[in-house]
Amino acid sequence: MTLPRAPSQADGRLADKAHHRGRPRVELARQAGVAIGCVGLFIVFSALTSTFYQPANLLDIMLQSSINAVIAVGMTLVVMTKGIDLSVGSIVGVSSMVAASVLPQGIWLGVGAGALVGLACGLLNGILIAKLRLPDFIVTLGTMSIFRGAALIYTDGKPIYGIDKVFRSIFAGQLLGIPTPVLLAAAIALLAYLLIRFASLGEQIVAVGGNEEAARLSGIDVDRVKVCVYALSGVLSSIAGFILVARIGAAEPIGGNGFELQAIGAAVIGGASLFGGEGNPLGSLVGALTLGAMRNGLTLLNVPSFWQFVATGVVVILAVLADQLTRKRR
Amino acid sequence: MRSAARAQTGGSPTAALRFSGVAKAFAGVQALTNVDFDVMGGEVHALLGENGAGKSTLMKILFGVYKPDAGEIFIDGVGTAAIADPRSALAMGIGLVSQEPSVVPQLDVAQNIFLGQRGALTLSNRRRLRDAARQILDTLAPALPETARVGDLGMADRQIVEIARTLARGGRVIAFDEPTSSLTPSERDGLFEIIRSLKRAGKAIVYISHRMSEIQTISDRVTVLRDGRVVAAGRTSDFTPGQLNNLIAGRTLAKELARQPRGKEATGGAEILRLEELSNDTIKGINLVLRRGEIFGLAGLVGSGRTELVRCVFGADPRTAGKIVIDGAPAKIDGPSEAMAAGVALIPEDRRGQSLVPLMTVEQNFGLANYHAFSRSGLVRGRARRREINRYIDELDIRPKRTDAQIRDLSGGNQQKVVIARWLHSGARVFLFDEPTRGIDVGAKAEIHDLLRRLSARGAAVLVISSELPELLALADEIGIMRDGRLTQILTNEPGLTEERLMKLASGELAA
Numbered sequence: 001m002t003l004p005r006a007p008s009q010a011d012g013r014l015a016d017k018a019h020h021r022g023r024p025r026v027e028l029a030r031q032a033g034v035a036i037g038c039v040g041l042f043i044v045f046s047a048l049t050s051t052f053y054q055p056a057n058l059l060d061i062m063l064q065s066s067i068n069a070v071i072a073v074g075m076t077l078v079v080m081t082k083g084i085d086l087s088v089g090s091i092v093g094v095s096s097m098v099a100a101s102v103l104p105q106g107i108w109l110g111v112g113a114g115a116l117v118g119l120a121c122g123l124l125n126g127i128l129i130a131k132l133r134l135p136d137f138i139v140t141l142g143t144m145s146i147f148r149g150a151a152l153i154y155t156d157g158k159p160i161y162g163i164d165k166v167f168r169s170i171f172a173g174q175l176l177g178i179p180t181p182v183l184l185a186a187a188i189a190l191l192a193y194l195l196i197r198f199a200s201l202g203e204q205i206v207a208v209g210g211n212e213e214a215a216r217l218s219g220i221d222v223d224r225v226k227v228c229v230y231a232l233s234g235v236l237s238s239i240a241g242f243i244l245v246a247r248i249g250a251a252e253p254i255g256g257n258g259f260e261l262q263a264i265g266a267a268v269i270g271g272a273s274l275f276g277g278e279g280n281p282l283g284s285l286v287g288a289l290t291l292g293a294m295r296n297g298l299t300l301l302n303v304p305s306f307w308q309f310v311a312t313g314v315v316v317i318l319a320v321l322a323d324q325l326t327r328k329r330r
Numbered sequence: 331m332r333s334a335a336r337a338q339t340g341g342s343p344t345a346a347l348r349f350s351g352v353a354k355a356f357a358g359v360q361a362l363t364n365v366d367f368d369v370m371g372g373e374v375h376a377l378l379g380e381n382g383a384g385k386s387t388l389m390k391i392l393f394g395v396y397k398p399d400a401g402e403i404f405i406d407g408v409g410t411a412a413i414a415d416p417r418s419a420l421a422m423g424i425g426l427v428s429q430e431p432s433v434v435p436q437l438d439v440a441q442n443i444f445l446g447q448r449g450a451l452t453l454s455n456r457r458r459l460r461d462a463a464r465q466i467l468d469t470l471a472p473a474l475p476e477t478a479r480v481g482d483l484g485m486a487d488r489q490i491v492e493i494a495r496t497l498a499r500g501g502r503v504i505a506f507d508e509p510t511s512s513l514t515p516s517e518r519d520g521l522f523e524i525i526r527s528l529k530r531a532g533k534a535i536v537y538i539s540h541r542m543s544e545i546q547t548i549s550d551r552v553t554v555l556r557d558g559r560v561v562a563a564g565r566t567s568d569f570t571p572g573q574l575n576n577l578i579a580g581r582t583l584a585k586e587l588a589r590q591p592r593g594k595e596a597t598g599g600a601e602i603l604r605l606e607e608l609s610n611d612t613i614k615g616i617n618l619v620l621r622r623g624e625i626f627g628l629a630g631l632v633g634s635g636r637t638e639l640v641r642c643v644f645g646a647d648p649r650t651a652g653k654i655v656i657d658g659a660p661a662k663i664d665g666p667s668e669a670m671a672a673g674v675a676l677i678p679e680d681r682r683g684q685s686l687v688p689l690m691t692v693e694q695n696f697g698l699a700n701y702h703a704f705s706r707s708g709l710v711r712g713r714a715r716r717r718e719i720n721r722y723i724d725e726l727d728i729r730p731k732r733t734d735a736q737i738r739d740l741s742g743g744n745q746q747k748v749v750i751a752r753w754l755h756s757g758a759r760v761f762l763f764d765e766p767t768r769g770i771d772v773g774a775k776a777e778i779h780d781l782l783r784r785l786s787a788r789g790a791a792v793l794v795i796s797s798e799l800p801e802l803l804a805l806a807d808e809i810g811i812m813r814d815g816r817l818t819q820i821l822t823n824e825p826g827l828t829e830e831r832l833m834k835l836a837s838g839e840l841a842a
Contacts, residue, residue: 198710204701206694210689211683211686213683213684214683214684217676217678217684218752219670219756220698277687
């Protein structure tokens with residue numbers, strides 16, 4: 001029988017202190033990875049083309065990324081609750097059709113109608129997911145088809161042309177030399193950031209994503225939080241639809257097709273974790289810019305657009321892989 | 331993995347299993363430090379320790395789930411740095427029988443025994459496998475049919491299936507991790523018979539339990555772990571149960587487990603909560619009264635419906651019949667928020683899974699149930715919340731004394747205090763604690779006990795579920811026994827009430 005000395009408490013405490021700084025370091029490494037990726041992209045494209053780094057082209061990238069950025073902010077909120085919204089592209093389509101058809105009656109009527117459609121679509125997603133406890137993936141895959149179908153049915157598949165000039169200048173004009181879509185995207189991302197940082201809804205979004213059961217057992221109305229994020233995602237998708245219509249000068253029922261992957265990619269590159277509970281709406285701006293820069297650079301290099309699909313998919317999967325690797329070990 | 335196989339040093343016969351200087355840390359927290367442990371063939375070696383002492387970590391290393399940071403593992407004298415994965419552990423003849431056996435309910439006994447081996451699910455092999463299963467079962471449990479669907483079997487038979495699975499792989503080392511926690515005493519005796527026969531067959535047995543009487547009955551040697559270190563090892567007969575208890579818990583045990591029941595005098599307070607014939611899928615016709623200043627203990631086997639009862643009262647699980655009466659008026663509790671509004675708090679057993687949001691800070695976790703108090707026009711009133719949590723940090727001695735510390739970096743005891751602070755601030759008067767000291771070290775345990783007593787002294791009604799009967803005997807004024815979803819008996823915690831008696835009542839061996 002042996003009785004070794006009792007362990008001192010001090011060892012444990014030291015270990016605790018070392019542990020304390022553990023996670024931020026992982027987070028820092030991830031952010032550094034994104035930053036290095038962006039800078040690398042910039043250097044490579046700048047070296048390979050003579051136009052990529054020109055201010056005009058950089059502004060163009062921002063402009064091209066703004067639609068995705070607006071959707072990605074909503075997607076980030078959804079992903080933070082451990083959800084996913086695959087219907088965003090279809091919401092862009094249906095809400096832009098409705099907005100375009102109402103525009104002749106008045107700009108703000110058109111905008112209001114489009115936003116209401118986006119809100120209704122998001123509410124439907126949220127209610128099906130939260131109240132009926134259906135899997136988010138299946139629900140939004142289903143509504144993706146439903147909303148797209150609705151957009152096509154609405155005008156029997158025909159685009160709407162002749163979009164109001166004032167509407168176009170609001171959603172695709174310039175203010176102080178900066179394209180309004182860029183300003184809009186930045187403002188929306190900032191508002192969403194403030195929501196997460198200072199509003200109780202924002203904190204509840206983090207709580208639901210971080211541990212839904214704990215949130216529920218703390219009396220947080222988990223269903224309400226979920227409905228809110230899908231509704232926000234719907235409204236933001238409709239705003240993205242306005243930008244799309246304003247830029248093209250027409251509303252197409254197939255507008256927004258494939259936007260969901262871009263938005264998920266931007267959210268994840270920007271730091272949203274598919275494990276829930278983590279994400280940053282400002283980061284999704286960076287994510288959207290990264291994807292936008294990549295497409296722009298590939299276009300300048302004359303890479304066929306078919307290959308750009310491949311590249312986007314690869315980047316998104318790599319981003320999710322990085323997310324797995326850095327966050328799995330909790 | 332070190333490639334060179336080495337023979338064990340020393341003159342003693344080769345141990346079937348030997349850990350030498352094994353260490354393991356998780357994210358900076360040292361779970362095991364320099365652990366030596368061995369088992370001979372034909373021997374039962376008991377591994378003792380509190381929850382969180384490192385027993386499970388050690389067993390997971392044995393089963394290839396974790397890789398140790400340092401040290402060596404010898405299987406029949408052949409050394410290796412780590413066992414690669416559970417597959418190789420099984421192939422080496424190492425088996426683990428847990429409190430909740432990992433069996434596939436939809437398959438039959440024979441299929442489960444040979445699960446993971448080639449051809450286990452092939453139809454053409456069925457006859458052969460059943461014969462092989464029969465042979466193994468004949469030595470373990472002749473009455474268990476190899477064709478039975480495992481889903482139809484009780485916990486004891488499922489454990490037998492798990493043991494048989496190990497034997498089917500030639501099983502040399504079999505570890506039992508708290509195998510009796512969901513068994514009745516007679517099932518337990520049956521299990522002991524099997525363990526003895528395995529022992530006679532020369533198997534090396536590791537037995538983990540915190541039930542002292544079982545250790546005394548079944549084991550030849552004991553090793554006690556505390557805070558990840560071996561604090562004692564030797565022949566079981568060289569220790570008294572009291573010595574072992576003190577070793578497991580450290581010196582504070584005597585103080586912590588001192589019985590301080592207040593008996594009848596404490597149960598005279600005004601009634602706060604009354605349950606009338608409360609029922610759902612699991613619980614049946616529960617009648618119970620909780621009074622101001624009372625601590626009510628709830629005992630029962632795992633699976634007896636204790637957790638389901640408190641979840642139902644809290645509105646976390648649906649209720650199909652019966653009434654919840656608060657302050658004499660029937661309360662409509664259909665969800666946690668309504669329970670909260672009625673002044674009821676649930677502190678679940680699984681802190682990580684059900685109480686805390688690991689990514690959030692101490693302050694935010696404290697605030698989870700208190701958004702009504704700490705928000706104005708949708709914005710969080712951070713300053714007011716910090717002031718309040720700071721007050722609780724001082725009052726409950728939560729460490730570290732930082733509101734912005736990540737909750738996951740706190741010890742179990744301090745996490746639990748944050749959860750208690752959360753509910754204190756929500757104005758709860760009825761506290762339902764499900765295993766409040768699980769995974770909490772001894773010193774903090776005493777503090778949590780003290781806190782529960784203070785809660786009741788402040789006029790709250792406290793209900794405590796615990797599998798550790800000494801804990802209930804130390805804390806509770808009254809103790810209710812749950813069995814098969816029913817509250818079969820309520821006893822006043824008088825000096826004559828023993829752990830043994832509670833145990834027998836809980837298992838149904840002693841009729842209520």
